[in-house]
Each structure stands twice: as C-alpha cells, then as structure tokens.
Amino acid sequence: MFVFQTQGDRSVELDERIKQVQDGNLDAFAVIVRLHERTIRAWLVSRCPPGGDADEVAQKTFVQAFKRIDDYEIGTDFRAWLFTIARYQLMAECTRLQRLADYQSRYAPLALSRELERRATSSSQAQDQLLGFLRSCLKEMGEKPQQLLNWRYTEELPLAEIAELTNRSVGAIKKHLFKLRKSLHDCIQRKQASEAVR
Incomplete structure (x- = not known):
C-alpha cells in the first residue's frame, strides 16, 4: 500500500515513481498502474459501446502510457494525461467496432444474395x-x-x-x-x- 504525500495539487511520490520509470525502472510503472487502473477501467466501462472490450482498451491505455512516459512532463497532471490517452484508445476502439459493423452490413446482403442464387439453381x-x-x-x-x-x-x-x-x-x-x-x-x-x- 502506497501513501502519497501531497504538495499542492500533485503527488510527490507519484512524480518520483514516474521519474523512476523514465529512468528505466519497470517496477515503478507497475505501482503507477495499480494506482490508476480501477479509475481508468471504471471510466472506460461507463463509455465503452456495446461489443467493445473495456479491459482491452484499458490495457492498451497503459501500454501507450508506458511507451510515451518520456513525453510526460513531471509536475503536470498525470491523471489528466493518462485519461487523454484512454480517450484516444476508446476512440480507436469505437472506430474498430464501426468498421466491423460496416463490414458485416456489407457482407450479410452479399451472403444472402449468394445463398438465394444457390438455392435458386x-x-x-x-x-x-x-x-x-x-x-x-x-x-x-x-x-x-x-x-x-x-x-x-x-x-x-x-x-x-x-x-x-x-x-x-x-x-x-x-x-x-x-x-x-x-x-x-x-x-x-x-x-x-x-x-x-x-
């Protein structure tokens, strides 16, 4: 269990963990994930469309956050930064679902037409x-x-x-x-x- 001391609106220990991750400490990122995963998952579950996988989107969010951790500026709002990544990952999931639905809507009539032709002959x-x-x-x-x-x-x-x-x-x-x-x-x-x- 990690207790963070606050300094103004930001967490000193969180900033230290992020700095450790930026310096190559992978274990420090696991702590960051544990601290934020519930909030991120809850937010995604409440916004994920039917057929979407909120857990998969959350995982992609943390993977992207890890890949881009060097872009994060220590001292700024990490939670807002993380939620921005989550929002873009959710948008990507919605686009994927839309493409899938479009594909299925085009495929179903074609399959129906072919089946009718097969049956007709x-x-x-x-x-x-x-x-x-x-x-x-x-x-x-x-x-x-x-x-x-x-x-x-x-x-x-x-x-x-x-x-x-x-x-x-x-x-x-x-x-x-x-x-x-x-x-x-x-x-x-x-x-x-x-x-x-x-």
Missing part, C-alpha cells in the same frame, strides 16, 4: 420450397419495403443513394433494411414451421 424440393416461402413473404411485405429491398439487393444501389431517394438518413435506411431482413427471416421460419405441422 438447386433442383431439390426443399430449396424450391424455401424460395417459394421467400417470394411469398416478399409479397406480404407490401410495395414500399419490396422497392427498398430491390434497390439495395437487386439494383445494388449504395445506401447514400437510397437515403437520398427516400429522403431519410443512411442510418435510418440501415436500420430499416435490418428490420426487413429480420422480418423476412421470421416469415420464412413461420412458413416452414407451418408446413412441417401439415
């Missing part, structure tokens, strides 16, 4: 039945949802263009397409279950 009765269920479910959706699905998956229009055509945001179009895909999936599942009961 298959001569098996089960595949023909599923394709029939899909056509039936599409008809039940109505004209506007069909148009939106057609623009995106048949004509392969970019989301931005669809958003412009419908006078909506790209985010709203993504959400709507997700709901339509889920609705189609649920509809096909219901029809399959109904057919199995007969």
Whole structure:
C-alpha cells in the first residue's frame, strides 16, 4: 500500500515513481498502474459501446502510457494525461467496432444474395420450397419495403443513394433494411414451421 504525500495539487511520490520509470525502472510503472487502473477501467466501462472490450482498451491505455512516459512532463497532471490517452484508445476502439459493423452490413446482403442464387439453381424440393416461402413473404411485405429491398439487393444501389431517394438518413435506411431482413427471416421460419405441422 502506497501513501502519497501531497504538495499542492500533485503527488510527490507519484512524480518520483514516474521519474523512476523514465529512468528505466519497470517496477515503478507497475505501482503507477495499480494506482490508476480501477479509475481508468471504471471510466472506460461507463463509455465503452456495446461489443467493445473495456479491459482491452484499458490495457492498451497503459501500454501507450508506458511507451510515451518520456513525453510526460513531471509536475503536470498525470491523471489528466493518462485519461487523454484512454480517450484516444476508446476512440480507436469505437472506430474498430464501426468498421466491423460496416463490414458485416456489407457482407450479410452479399451472403444472402449468394445463398438465394444457390438455392435458386438447386433442383431439390426443399430449396424450391424455401424460395417459394421467400417470394411469398416478399409479397406480404407490401410495395414500399419490396422497392427498398430491390434497390439495395437487386439494383445494388449504395445506401447514400437510397437515403437520398427516400429522403431519410443512411442510418435510418440501415436500420430499416435490418428490420426487413429480420422480418423476412421470421416469415420464412413461420412458413416452414407451418408446413412441417401439415
């Protein structure tokens, strides 16, 4: 347990530990991590988006702090410096999650399209039945949802263009397409279950 003496707003012992780290003492950095990890982790957990790994971001924060410890100016606010690094690491995690979501949103329609093509060329009765269920479910959706699905998956229009055509945001179009895909999936599942009961 380390008790820090304060001098004004800063900790004398913390500054000494940081100076030791800057001089090459790795054990001193372990003490610094122990002193700040709870606060950093709590802050990250409260701000990390769903799917993000706050522990991983915290670890990256301390790794970056160690790599950049020579940039820290003794006597300034170490905690603010550390939180700035944490904020940038959290921004990087959010960017990573956004890229992953974008990749998945582009991949899912392609996989669906390929699967539909595969099923369409298959001569098996089960595949023909599923394709029939899909056509039936599409008809039940109505004209506007069909148009939106057609623009995106048949004509392969970019989301931005669809958003412009419908006078909506790209985010709203993504959400709507997700709901339509889920609705189609649920509809096909219901029809399959109904057919199995007969």
